[in-house]
Amino acid sequence: MTVREFYDVIGGNYADTLSRFLSEERMKRFALKFEADPSFSDLCAALEAKDADEAFRAAHTLKGVCQNLGFDCLYRPAFRVTEILRSGDLNVGADMDELRTCYGVVMSAVRALRESDS
């Protein structure tokens, strides 16, 4: 799987990310590192514990990471979830569902990207 395909699959912004990271190799390396990023699990844990502040922080971080990596598909729900949580409202409902789905897509694509490598 090429990096371009990877971004196509997850609905990411290949061109913009390439312009910032300057090489596909670097894009791939960072994309693979996303697997270990704890923001999503932090967010889920905080939502489970009903800790609005922590959930907001985690969502905000996740949003930032997605933006940085050009994972636009994941960035969009993360942005919405962040804005809901910003007001202290834990009722993230459908946006969180979308976020979960997109996260699943991104993670399986990341795994595929890793496997195609080895």
Added chain:
Amino acid sequence: MKKKKINIRFLQRFLPALIVVPIVAVFFAMFMINNYNRVINQNGEYVAETAKQTASRLSSELNTAAATLMNVAALCEVDAANDSYPENLKNVNSAIYENIDYVSENRRIFRYSGGEEVAEPLTGNPEYFENGMNNITGVYAELRKDTLGGSQTRVLNVYTPVKSDGRTVGVLIGRFSEAKLRSLIDIKFFNHPSDIFLYRLDLTGENNREIEDIVLLIGSDENVKEESIFANLGEEEGKALKAALQKLRDENGPGLMYNFNTSAGTETAYFAYVPGDHNVHPWLVLQTFPAAVTAGMTKVVNLEGLQLGLGLVLSLALYIFFILIMNYIQNKQLVKDNRDKTYVVNALAMLYDRFIYVNLTDGTYKYIADTYPEGERVASEGNYADLKADIIANFKDNYDKKKLGAKLGIPEIVKELDSETDELRYEYRTGSGSKWEDLSIICLERVDGKATEVLFARQNISALKQKELQSQVMLKEAFRAAEDANRAKSDFLSNMSHDIRTPMNAVLGFSALLEKSADKPEKVLEYSRKINASGQHLLGLINDILDMSKIESGKITLNLSEFTVSDLLDEINSVIAPQAKAKRQTLQLKTYDLKHENYVGDKLRINQILNNILSNAVKYTPEGGNIEISIRYTGSHSDNIDDITFTVSDNGIGMSDEFLKVIYEPFEREDNSLTGKIQGTGLGMAITKNLVDLMGGTIDVKSKPGVGTTFTVNLQLRAVEHTDDGEFWKDYNIKRILIVDDEEDVCKNVCELLKYAKMNADYCTDGHKAFDAVKKSVKDKKPYDVVLIDLKMPGLDGVETARLLRGELGEGASLFILTAYDWEYIEEEAEKAGVDGFMAKPFFVSVFKQSISRIRRRVSEEQQASAQNNVLQGMYFLVAEDNELNGEIMQELLEISGAKCDIASNGKEAVKMFTESPAGKYDMILMDIQMPELDGYGATRAIRESKHPSAKKIPIAAMTANAFADDVKRALKSGMNAHIAKPVSLDVLKAAVENIKLKK
């Protein structure tokens, strides 16, 4: 008849009015008369009171006047010897009397006026002289010339005897001043002066003089004359009045009310005697109430009455009007209700063919509501027994004749229509049998709970019945179809479980063998390989089953989006090429006449279709065989819909005609010695067929055992026109392109495709010709910018040609190798020969453009990177970023720009790292805003407030995704110098650094 009715009703309505109006009129007249009498009475009382007062006042005034005159007489010194006006009388000045005359016993009248004394003899024998000489003091009326007007009027005089030495020697006459008298008794009623007369009546007079004197004291106007009370009365009336006045005098009553009828109306008058001796002073005051005032008053009161009456009449009229309106509305509603009822009846009549009224008590029937018996079997009214016989005779079925007929007897109907049942319904076939009828027996009347009168309503229900029967048939069919589907499902399930069990058994069997052969490595290897293969097969089978069930349950939907044909081919190639390669088969991809490269469709599903067909082709084609896939434009419809034909052909083992019939059925695989070894789920073609159907396309297969198979898939896809404006070529400064391929068709095809993209290209059919063309272009100073070379050519091959051309063109042009084959093994050699890149056949403009831009960008990036490094080179950043990954990215980006950095994972740590750092270590701080422990604003403030030597100077840039004006303002307010929007790119960072450096 109707008209008369209305007239009566009209009369009924107006009768009250006709009665009421005269009553009102009579009452009104009575009211007026009463009013008039009341006014007259009131005025009478009023005038009586006034007249009495006048009489009383007149009496008192006259008494005073008499007393005064008597005093004067007592003081008067008369010279009896000398018959003259008493001397001392000349000095008397009376407020009451105008002047005082003296009459001597010698019958001479002496008058003193204005200093002169006048004497004249007394004529006749006036009453006052006789009475005076007899020592009586009294009052009399005298006709006197008015001092003002000159007309003669009667005035009052008082007389009294004058004595001298105890003997009566004369009489004094006091003449009243007119003004004085009048002022005393001036009375007005409502500004109308009233007439006051003073009469001296001699009712017993010897000479029958009824009225001796009349004095008009006050006249309401000049026309009032002094005339007899009786002047305008008839003889009878005069007599009556006279008697009344006599009675009044004799009984000394208070007064007498009397109404005179005058031309101005009734004049109320009152007679009152002046108190005193009526024999001596029979003076009578007559005071009248002005007729004009009475008339005015009655007019006012009557007007009020009239208003009242009119008001009454008006309210009555209003009441009648209201009643009329109510009546009208009610009437209208009634008409509407009636009409509604008519609608219902009409509608019912349409529903039912016959209405028959049946009296159960006397056993008769009658057709009603304009319905009549059919034919002439029965009369329209008669005995119920006849009707019943007719109905029963009309039944088609003997069963009905017996069973239903028994229910139509009168006792049976009465029994059935018990207290809880109001309606009976029976259905039966009649006549020829095709007609169905419904008979409803509806209870109309009951006596003691037993039905006495009923209505038979008959309805033709043939159509309804037919539908009912039809739907029964349809239900049966649907049930049968459901059963079939169910059976198919169980067949499918049993097939599926059979197919699953086979590889499953293999897995279980080999794993059991594996257990036994743990000590034999070569066996372990073999078994585990077989387990793996079976597992893979099982997985594929399950995936297909899932797909199949999705398709069957309609859950699969097409995900339409724009895709390019080149991507589609590329993906197919990447999957199929390795499989084909493993079997040493040649795989050829071709396109024909494609005008568009972009279409809207479900790429994934199209891919699945082609992959299914192609993998079958690979499977059922022996090693070394040929497989070809082509995409061909075969026509177009409106709205940019193109017919695209995908053809996959192989020279494999082919299929029998029998199998071709069931090729798309699930779990069908041709069983023969050749296919025995080949693994498959048997669902692939079923899925393929379903997907093609889903897309509205067609699939066709032609095959011959031992010769090969050709699948043709036709799809209609919407083309996306990307109007190419040729900007691309200008952007990359490409003016000339050369194509080199030994197949002229390919060259022409490529040139044509480029022409669509607004680019003209030349072509050569071998390396030598290409060399010449390039040489010429260089010589003409119009060198080719891009050259596309086929890899496999007779004579000079692609790489060799490239090497030749590169020598002529130098570094400026881009050389591409176009090939249908794997280029890995020559990649190195080609690069050395000066080839910039490779492109897979078939040629696509989009792929071509991508390749060009990739190569050009690679070149410019390399150039840019070296130029960029300068700004950030050698800088040392402190980056506050709580996310590890973002931190790493930032670090690496900074590093490739020749900068270094430390990462702080929150605001607190950033402050600590900064304050503990030696002065001048960090050139700049990049501050994330949202951080745990301490956020970016707080951290900035803490840094600015610290005692570090660079605390105030070190540039701090905020990094935030929220680039709202407010956030920027807040960042600057907390002490930051710049704001960098996330995600941070080197360009933005560089610009920010340059900006800060410039500010310094």
